[in-house]
Amino acid sequence: MSTVATPSVDPVLPTRLPIRLIDENGIVVVDNEENGGQTAGFGLPDVDTLLDLYRKMVLARRFDAQVTALTRQGRLATYPSALGQEACEIASVAALAPTDWLFPTYRDTIALLTRGVSPVEILSFFRGDWHTGFDPYAHRISPQSTPLATQALHAVGLATAAKLKHDDTVALTFLGDGSTSEGDAHEAFNFASVWQAPTVFVIQNNQYAISVPFSKQSHARTLADRAIGYGMPGYYVDGNDVAAMFAVITAGVERARSGGGPTMIEGLTYRMESHTNSDDPTRYRDAAEVERWRSFDPVERLEKYLGSIGVLTDEVRLAITSDAEDLATLTRDAMNEAPVLDPLALFDHVYAQPRPALLEQREFLARELASIEPGTPS
Incomplete structure (x- = not known):
């Protein structure tokens, strides 16, 4: 579990400097007048x-x-x-x-x-x-x-x-x-x-x-x-x-x-x-x-x-x-690995209840695919 401390009062505006707890050198940030309270009251996670x-x-x-x-x-x-x-x-x-x-x-x-x-x-x-x-x-x-x-x-x-x-x-x-x-x-x-x-x-x-x-x-x-x-x-x-x-x-x-x-x-x-x-x-x-x-x-x-x-x-x-x-x-x-794709899946999940026009298009594509001999480049 984390020991993150939540500030008791939400700030009206964000802090002047970005909140930070560990600086770019890997050193824990300690609030002081110079950095303007840059931790904003948040505690370092465990x-x-x-x-x-x-x-x-x-x-x-x-x-x-x-x-x-x-x-x-x-x-x-x-x-x-x-x-x-x-x-x-x-x-x-x-x-x-x-x-x-x-x-x-x-x-x-x-x-x-x-x-x-x-x-x-x-x-x-x-x-x-x-x-x-x-x-x-x-x-x-x-x-x-x-x-x-x-x-x-x-x-x-x-x-x-x-x-x-x-x-x-x-x-x-x-x-x-x-x-x-x-x-x-x-x-x-x-x-x-x-x-x-x-x-x-x-x-x-x-x-x-x-x-x-x-x-x-x-x-x-x-x-x-x-x-x-x-x-x-x-x-x-x-x-x-x-x-x-x-x-x-x-x-x-x-x-x-x-x-x-x-x-x-x-x-x-x-x-x-x-x-x-x-x-x-x-x-x-x-x-x-x-x-x-x-x-x-x-x-x-x-x-x-x-x-x-x-x-x-x-x-x-x-x-x-x-x-x-x-x-x-x-x-x-x-x-x-090459994906195994079904062109007819294009019509799946378009509507909960497929519309007649969509079903007609699906049937047309199915006929086209059936007319292509196996191994023939499409």
Whole structure:
């Protein structure tokens, strides 16, 4: 169990500096006048929790690197990497109960992995085999959303339904900095606050909306500042500090579950890779900026801290690395197997009761397929 401390009073506005509990050098942050009380009253999660978060981040990063390699080899159609954003995603999933729901974006694959979705189920989407390769109800994860911010409305809808049914389910949804400019995001924030829906909005501010830097997206000091306008608490967090992200998100989840309504959390992080494999980031950002952000690496930060207190021994590190390599091997092997696809499955799950026109189209395709001799290229 975590020993995260929840502040007794929600802040009206986010802190001036991002909340952090462990700095980039792996040193625990202590509140003083110089840093303006940067921990905001949150306590450091216990060692077992931090070690578990570290292990999950290492596995997620190895998976992400392997999938990126598969994409460059042409074995996947596209892939949006989350390299550098592991703290935001892993902390969010770790803070949820098994009965809670996660509403991801297209970039949040490692969150799905951490919540138990298999590599095959995840990557069928990016290979183009199927719209969603996993059962949303089995994992309590909605299909990955490509349209920006639509999943936020879905999260609020489910959370509101849970509240009406007196169910203690919490919905957590990811948003990017760019998606907060969408009308859907505004509607979700406002509806959640008006109806006090048990929702946690985690904004991964990775500095770019594809190629548009944050400075050209908003003139606000932080995105979390917007929370006060909707009447909900907003937190501005160091998104590369998994300890801080876990502490703040856990507080938001507990607040929502206890009837306290929604919370907006902005994690200040950075997208290390390109937007997708079709993007050339050198056209809009320079190498010096990327290198500067490498010094804030979320995995290395926690590794330094756990090593300094003697928890992350060579033996433990080797075991985690071995598990990560096993996962990479499993992923490669899965993508080396050709999928078995049924073209007629295209018509499944379109309507609960198929319409005559759809059935007619299905029958037409079935006849076309039957006319093709086995082994004939289609």
